[in-house]
Amino acid sequence: xxxxxxxxxxxxxxxxxxxxxxxxxxxxxxxxxxxxxxxxxxxxxxxxxxxxxxxxxxxxxxxxxxxxxxxxxx
Numbered sequence: 001x002x003x004x005x006x007x008x009x010x011x012x013x014x015x016x017x018x019x020x021x022x023x024x025x026x027x028x029x030x031x032x033x034x035x036x037x038x039x040x041x042x043x044x045x046x047x048x049x050x051x052x053x054x055x056x057x058x059x060x061x062x063x064x065x066x067x068x069x070x071x072x073x074x
Contacts, residue, residue: 010038018063025065032062 001010015033018025034055041049060066 006042008040008042010040012036012038022063025063028063030063032059034059 001008003009013033013035015031017031018028020027036052036054038053039051040047057066061068
């Protein structure tokens with residue numbers, strides 16, 4: 001976590017097993033790892049804006065819903 005001026009940036013990593021429905025996708029029981037970043041703008045002690053960066057393509061690839069680059073097998 002880094003704070004500078006009116007911004008706070010948090011970099012994070014997560015992992016978990018998809019055991020429930022995710023955006024209409026039935027459970028795959030596959031382990032998924034993801035990294036991301038959150039950026040907050042603070043004004044008068046409150047979060048007034050935020051932005052999120054997530055690798056959802058990577059998540060979909062790990063779940064087997066989107067082919068990995070270079071994998072042309074069907």
